[in-house]
């Protein structure tokens with residue numbers, strides 16, 4: 001396994017430093033389900049590749065799920081041949097003229113690398129995502145998964161009508177999601193526009209909850225680079241712990257990959273603080289605008305090579321936001337990138353994730369594709385404005401045996 005010490009010098013900036021205090025956020029408290037629930041999750045064992053689905057682990061597999069598993073096993077075997085990057089990425093980088101550290105040395109070599117990645121088998125990808133979505137999670141595993149999901153939320157408000165009062169109320173909710181039950185975990189982060197960062201930072205002081213801010217002319221990203229960098233620096237100066245940038249989809253779709261690469265590295269630079277630490281960088285692809293799965297795979301590798309700490313699907317502002325197949329593809333990309341470089345990158349599906357059922361599907365995908373290494377708010381987040389409410393209602397149902405009335409959760 002590649003370590004920081006053995007990683008080529010050019011790639012070291014990509015590796016999250018173990019001492020980085022921003023990496024150390026809060027863990028999921030073992031209050032809801034406790035060790036037994038954690039054990040139920042870990043029985044699934046580490047993911048060992050796209051073909052591994054034994055029906056053990058997260059809970060009983062439904063009848064429909066068992067039928068789907070047989071079909072998906074077949075797809076998965078075919079798909080595994082396409083997505084195992086250990087050799088393929090090496091071939092793509094060698095075709096591009098060198099190791100991974102050289103692929104961005106010119107527009108031509110970056111293009112050769114990205115177009116050398118294997119094409120995505122859309123049928124296989126969608127079948128596998130659908131099959132994983134049939135898993136049924138019960139009892140203690142469900143209680144644990146609900147708390148895990150709450151702890152992974154970037155609780156978001158990104159409206160033109162946002163006010164200081166609304167952001168403060170959201171922060172109060174994020175730090176104490178269920179005032180009737182102090183065992184409820186906190187969310188991972190509050191996500192706001194740059195002008196609300198100072199408000200959120202003050203409201204979250206001492207909680208360990210991160211302040212994430214969208215920047216780079218979110219959501220369209222249609223501004224000059226100096227404006228995007230100023231937007232980023234402004235949010236960082238106001239105290240943002242995390243920056244969610246958008247890529248220039250126009251440049252990407254025109255094949256100007258080096259320009260997108262250089263914009264990401266410039267924004268990463270703008271995330272640095274005077275004391276030498278840096279805000280963590282999430283790179284949003286707006287996958288609903290990228291047109292093909294192949295483009296999502298290329299954008300994933302491009303962003304990771306440029307230094308993304310997280311790759312994120314969507315802004316939540318276009319017609320198609322996070323979907324299970326796209327997220328699965330990105331999970332596979334971070335898995336393969338780690339295999340190639342030793343560098344672990346996080347994943348954040350965002351937009352349109354509203355129900356506990358949805359969240360469970362995503363967690364099953366993470367568990368099956370990446371295993372325990374990514375099952376924490378350090379490495380997986382949900383970008384969502386209303387998911388928390390449904391998780392809280394399901395949590396109370398598990399605790400008390402009945403659903404609470406509509407007054408139980410706040411309307412955000």
Ligand SMILES: O=C[C@H](O)COP(=O)(O)O
Pocket residue numbers: 156158191314315316317350351352353383384385386387
């Ligand atoms: O990044 C987060 C999204 O903007 C939230 O989208 P949502 O309101 O559909 O949950």
